[in-house]
Amino acid sequence: MALQMGVTIYLGSLLGEWLDVKFNNTNQLYYKIATLLAVFLAMYVVIRQVLNITNKND
Structure with a gap:
């Protein structure tokens, strides 16, 4: 999960950097927005995965 979160944030920052250059x-501004959105997306995905894991154990 940690690696997936890191990769998502990294790819978001790369996208923002590319948009700033383009x-x-x-x-x-694009770098900041894309990175922030990637952080929220990564957190959302991790929370969903944790909830799915805990619900399977019930």
Whole structure:
């Protein structure tokens, strides 16, 4: 789970970096937004996985 979370956040930051370069954005707005969204997405996925694991044990 930790590796999956790290990869998701890393890919989100790469996407934001690419968008900043593509649209010539100097304040790294796309980088910040994409990284933050990737963090929330990674947390959501991990929470869902944990809930699925705990529900299977009941």
